[in-house]
Amino acid sequence: MRINTLKASPSKVVAEAALQGFRLERSHPTDNTLYTATGPKTPGNMPAYFLGYLHPQALTSCLAGPALAPEPAAYVLDMCAAPGGKTAHLAALTENRGLVVANDLHAGRHPALAHTLGRLGVMNFVMTAYQAQEFPRRHGFQFVLADVPCSGEGVFRAVKGRSKPIRGTRAARFPELQRRILKRGFDLLEPAGVLLYATCTYDPEENEAVVDNLLRERDADVLPLYPGVPCEAGITEWKDMRYDARLEHTRRFYPHGVDSVGFYMARLCRRD
Amino acid sequence: MEERFGIPGVVFDDYLFFRRKNTWRILRKSAHLAKAGHLKVEAVGIKGFHLIGDFIKPSTRVIQMFGRHAEKARVEVNGKDLNRLAKGIEIPADPGIGNGYVILCRRGQPLGLGLMIRGMLRSQIPKSESRFFLQPY
Numbered sequence: 001m002r003i004n005t006l007k008a009s010p011s012k013v014v015a016e017a018a019l020q021g022f023r024l025e026r027s028h029p030t031d032n033t034l035y036t037a038t039g040p041k042t043p044g045n046m047p048a049y050f051l052g053y054l055h056p057q058a059l060t061s062c063l064a065g066p067a068l069a070p071e072p073a074a075y076v077l078d079m080c081a082a083p084g085g086k087t088a089h090l091a092a093l094t095e096n097r098g099l100v101v102a103n104d105l106h107a108g109r110h111p112a113l114a115h116t117l118g119r120l121g122v123m124n125f126v127m128t129a130y131q132a133q134e135f136p137r138r139h140g141f142q143f144v145l146a147d148v149p150c151s152g153e154g155v156f157r158a159v160k161g162r163s164k165p166i167r168g169t170r171a172a173r174f175p176e177l178q179r180r181i182l183k184r185g186f187d188l189l190e191p192a193g194v195l196l197y198a199t200c201t202y203d204p205e206e207n208e209a210v211v212d213n214l215l216r217e218r219d220a221d222v223l224p225l226y227p228g229v230p231c232e233a234g235i236t237e238w239k240d241m242r243y244d245a246r247l248e249h250t251r252r253f254y255p256h257g258v259d260s261v262g263f264y265m266a267r268l269c270r271r272d
Numbered sequence: 273m274e275e276r277f278g279i280p281g282v283v284f285d286d287y288l289f290f291r292r293k294n295t296w297r298i299l300r301k302s303a304h305l306a307k308a309g310h311l312k313v314e315a316v317g318i319k320g321f322h323l324i325g326d327f328i329k330p331s332t333r334v335i336q337m338f339g340r341h342a343e344k345a346r347v348e349v350n351g352k353d354l355n356r357l358a359k360g361i362e363i364p365a366d367p368g369i370g371n372g373y374v375i376l377c378r379r380g381q382p383l384g385l386g387l388m389i390r391g392m393l394r395s396q397i398p399k400s401e402s403r404f405f406l407q408p409y
Contacts, residue, residue: 007337020409047409051336051381073302075302098302101311107314121336122318123300130312136310139307
């Protein structure tokens with residue numbers, strides 16, 4: 001779980017949780033807002049949840065915001081925002097100043113997104129409903145998060161009821177959709193902007209191949225990532241494919257390494 | 273908010289209010305808003321207030337965010353009373369506060385809204401969220 005610094009300090013939440021019979025242990029060596037909770041129930045049943053002091057979230061999901069690292073008062077776009085955990089984290093990192101555009105195509109997911117942002121006290125957001133790959137390009141953003149739809153191979157260990165990844169024709173469409181979203185996200189960057197591409201899957205076709213495609217079609221570069229938890233470098237070969245060597249700077253997170261959801265992240269910018 | 277709760281108007285100086293029908297939403301001011309002006313927006317900021325009859329009712333989220341600035345119409349409740357309020361039971365409270373909305377607090381922390389009528393207090397925290405206070409808190 002992540003402690004929401006927009007509403008409470010970590011020490012306050014740790015103390016409140018103890019009163020409720022929960023024990024919170026730091027799950028990240030340097031980030032004092034990330035904890036693992038053990039107690040009589042799930043953290044989502046604590047009054048601190050209702051008060052917006054905390055948000056139950058996988059550790060690897062919590063790493064996306066700090067990896068993008070938006071500055072306070074920045075102009076930020078979350079291209080696929082619902083249900084809003086990462087969006088709220090970005091807002092917390094901007095200190096509720098600046099502006100976060102929380103985009104999600106699916107109107108049916110907007111109530112959950114609005115509820116999450118409202119509960120967590122996010123005051124600096126506007127919600128839009130564009131197709132991420134068609135998001136209007138009139139103004140650039142300083143920071144863009146492209147946490148794209150994916151086959152979800154990384155979650156089926158951690159999430160009850162998801163024993164199988166998404167397969168079939170829907171899954172077959174993901175790489176093309178991901179390529180288009182990533183390219184649009186990159187085109188939306190201001191000259192000194194930073195983009196984070198993220199998925200919760202292991203499939204190289206949805207990870208390295210998508211970023212490789214961007215590196216070939218745009219003047220993009222890969223920035224290093226230092227997540228502070230066990231992870232592996234992105235791969236540069238898969239079956240008969242050879243990817244750009246810079247993909248070594250992207251990061252793969254495996255459940256056996258982080259005891260969390262499997263994840264992939266690439267931090268990107270325009271080349272000087 | 274100033275008249276009923278004593279929250280100084282200056283607290284809201286950094287915010288914009290957007291009204292649609294009977295609802296106001298609150299958004300933090302930002303220099304970036306002009307850049308976002310071309311976007312087709314579905315919603316801005318959090319739901320702040322709702323017009324009910326002649327009364328403007330603050331949302332639970334607004335009370336949680338701004339209630340700490342209140343200088344009056346705050347009611348501190350103990351765990352037992354909070355549990356009763358969560359069950360929908362009215363409890364007696366200081367009638368000196370007067371009829372109207374009050375801020376329910378526990379250990380000084382604003383939880384949400386209450387309604388005082390003739391010295392009896394009832395919770396205005398949504399029923400779906402009252403469950404959090406059915407346990408000791």
